[in-house]
Amino acid sequence: MNDTLAAWNAAGAKEAREAMLACCGAKRWADAMVALRPIASVFTLSEEADRTWATMQEADWLEAFACHPRIGERNVPAHVGSHSVAWSRAEQARTNSASDDVLAEIASGNLRYEELFGFTYIVCATGKSAEEMLAILKRRLGSTREAELREAAEQQRQIMQIRLGKWLIE
Secondary structure (H helix, E strand, O other), rough: OOOHHHHHHHOHHHHHHHHHHHHHHHHHHHHHHHHHHOOOOOHHHHHHHHHHHOOHHHHHHHHOOOOOOOOOOOOOOOOOOOHHHHHHHHHHHHHOOHHHHHHHHHHHHHHHHHHHHOOOOOOOOOOHHHHHHHHHHHOOOOOHHHHHHHHHHHHHHHHHHHHHHHHOOO
């Protein structure tokens, strides 16, 4: 068994919850994951994370989305833990080399997105350039709120899985 997973299985509920919240900011998801302990393997953890995420509802999704900084911004919400902050910065690292014009378009698009849908634009940024994220943002601005909510929830699921992997190797 993975050492981090074994330690998490043995940890107190508060510590275990904090580890899950770093991977996904939805409290109901984190509590459900903690309640599943002990989890026998990394594979099972990944499966249970997805299965549990699939039971979440709009309020849970919005809570998770609110833990992410806007694409292209460095300000992370104050309630977000240090692991999540570091991971967000790494996930969006490719925006550091973006032109001012692209960053300005992303900033403008972020605001239009929030006005249209009522939540932060979320995309699994790992490995994507600022230009790619901008193109995705522009495409998604044409979605309905219902379709966009589902797409954002899927992006959050992907981010959660990547973060679980990072957490397991720290």
